Amino acid sequence: MRWLELLPDSSAARCRAFFTHHADFSDLTPTQYEAAYSWLGENGLLLDLHDRTAVSERVFRAALASSGTAWLPDADVLVRGPEELPDDALRAAEALGIPERDAYEQVSAVWGKVDTEARALIGSAGESALVRLIAEATDARVEHVAAHSDGFGYDIAVHSRQHPLHIEAKSTVRRGRTTFYLSRHEYGTMRRDPAWQLVFVQLTRDLDVTAIASVSAEWISPQVPQDKGPYGRWEECRLDVPPTALVSGIPRLAPLLRPGAAGLLLPGQNS
Numbered sequence: 001m002r003w004l005e006l007l008p009d010s011s012a013a014r015c016r017a018f019f020t021h022h023a024d025f026s027d028l029t030p031t032q033y034e035a036a037y038s039w040l041g042e043n044g045l046l047l048d049l050h051d052r053t054a055v056s057e058r059v060f061r062a063a064l065a066s067s068g069t070a071w072l073p074d075a076d077v078l079v080r081g082p083e084e085l086p087d088d089a090l091r092a093a094e095a096l097g098i099p100e101r102d103a104y105e106q107v108s109a110v111w112g113k114v115d116t117e118a119r120a121l122i123g124s125a126g127e128s129a130l131v132r133l134i135a136e137a138t139d140a141r142v143e144h145v146a147a148h149s150d151g152f153g154y155d156i157a158v159h160s161r162q163h164p165l166h167i168e169a170k171s172t173v174r175r176g177r178t179t180f181y182l183s184r185h186e187y188g189t190m191r192r193d194p195a196w197q198l199v200f201v202q203l204t205r206d207l208d209v210t211a212i213a214s215v216s217a218e219w220i221s222p223q224v225p226q227d228k229g230p231y232g233r234w235e236e237c238r239l240d241v242p243p244t245a246l247v248s249g250i251p252r253l254a255p256l257l258r259p260g261a262a263g264l265l266l267p268g269q270n271s
Contacts, residue, residue: 001096003037004045004055012037042066056096057106063092064110073118074174075111079104119181126171126201127155129209134158134253137261153189154196163255164195171201178213178241184234187224190217199250200241212264213246 006015019025019033043062082104093103135142146155158165170180190196202211225234249266
């Protein structure tokens with residue numbers, strides 16, 4: 001924190017002189033100050049030294065984002081209030097003088113940023129893997145439409161005269177939790193397009209596919225919110241899918257699959 005408090009008005013060299021020769025800063029060694037300076041640089045905290053956000057909050061957020069802590073990706077479920085903050089977050093907040101409620105708000109903010117970035121990376125990986133699997137198992141032309149436009153309302157087009165399929169792929173690396181976000185545009189496409197199909201892709205942390213499942217439009221429809229008045233409109237909703245709503249593989253691909261090529265696309269149909 002001392003670096004960020006002094007750097008807006010002093011050069012790094014002048015700060016080092018303060019830390020080395022001033023008695024008020026002698027509780028840490030020059031090596032510790034240099035390690036802290038390197039950490040600040042690695043986490044982007046030296047890019048905007050005039051950021052008006054409190055120094056303690058900036059450091060706390062950076063520490064959370066860079067910690068690799070196992071609970072952060074699931075913080076929306078595991079940390080539902082200040083009283084559920086994990087011990088490591090509480091210790092960091094206490095060291096920085098941040099009240100528990102403020103620490104909880106910071107955790108929520110960091111989770112939102114991390115989750116958005118992770119969803120983009122994992123989503124792209126799942127879509128690409130699914131395109132490859134379908135292309136290898138069928139003779140249909142498979143097009144990754146989301147790679148060049150997000151306006152279709154689905155991600156993958158399987159072109160077939162008699163059995164076309166428009167797949168909205170939702171990917172996850174989480175185990176035991178089948179959650180996805182559905183946009184209003186995707187929902188509207190689902191309602192209009194009989195070829196639309198939502199497909200879950202389960203990935204490992206290395207982004208390898210381990211399972212595929214389908215969710216029917218009939219299950220999705222009653223789960224989405226409804227606009228209650230003329231001045232409010234939902235644009236995205238989160239749906240938690242129970243195991244009973246998941247159908248293994250993509251049954252609607254069955255007519256297009258080559259013999260023995262089903263694999264994860266239709267488990268149990270390889271004989």
